[in-house]
Amino acid sequence: MKSFFADRSLLNPKFEGCELGPIPQELSRELEDTSTAIFTKQLEFAKGVEGSRTLCILAFDILKPITSLQGKALWKAYWGIIKSHYILWRRGIQHGDISISNLMHHNETGVLNDFDLARLATPGNSYHRGFDHTGTTPFLALDLLTAAAQGGKVERRYRHDLESFFWVLVWIATCYDNGVERIPDSDLRLWLHQNVTVCLHAKSHMLLEQKEILHRITNSHRQLAPVISVLNGYWADFHMEQVGLTSVASTDLAWQVSGNPLPSPSTPIIAMELSDEEMLDKLLRAFVLNPQAARLKARGLLEDLPFSLFPTDANVAALST
Secondary structure, three states: OOOHHHOHHHHOOEEOOEEOOOOOOEEEEEOHHHOHHHHHHHOOOOOOOOOOOOOEEEEEOOOEEHHHOOHHHHHHHHHHHHHHHHHHHHOOEEOOOOOHHHEEEEOOEEEEOOOOOOEEOOOOOOOOOOOOOOOOHHHOOHHHHOHHHHOOOOOOOHHHHHHHHHHHHHHHHHHEEOOEEOOOOOHHHHOOOOOHHHHHHHHHHHHHOHHHHHOOOOHHHHHHHHHHHHHHHHHHHHHHHHHOOOOHHHHHHHHHHHOOOOOOOOOOOOOOOOOHHHHHHHHHHHHHOOOOHHHHHHOOOOOOOOHHHOOOOHHHHHHHO
């Protein structure tokens, strides 16, 4: 794990009035007797040698996989991680690998783990989103599975990680029952295909055919079907809107989402990219404005959403109280 957390100023518990939430707690100890400087000096190699290395022992809290949770416990841990991820992203720590194995919990409190593929974009470092497509393929955003992304032409953005959270939840809800993974014979198996285009096709089909996801939710996660439906609708609408906005470089995604390739425009169309804040705020509003919002609130399925991140949004604030 990269030790981004050595700079504790990045992890001030408060961020715009909101609690950061849990992150992996690192305990470290350097074994000074193992410094290579000692050996180079003893062997008279010190001349012309710069720098040295010292063995460092790292220890972390024991975490459990988020897949061991069900129902509201899973939903609460899930949103706790999304909130922490957003705050870290705003502080310049960009995770970049949202996957089943990296979403953990400690006593049912969600913890985002494994920052090996993360990037640091803080004052003093150029704000570099990058055009890489690193991550765990089954959970990558659809944009990052396109030929354009594979060719390094799609800029990594916060919304890609946010979408990955959706795909992780779908996988948990459809492939895990009481903490045991059982992958059904369906498009879900194609998510694991080594050809990313096959994965793109399978996920796009499931996204538009909402019943493909809802009908496969296992018994232990049936309680979350209404909120998964909201998320499904949000991301389906988002990608359908993108079909009408993106340039010809993303025609393979357009084909998967709409079933028809886009005509080549005489003038490239520039997508209206929402800011990181707007993406998460819009997702929260999808729950608030849903016709079943009152029922979701009555079932306690909205109380763990991070409405406090956007206190000035009247629609969101209405359900945060």
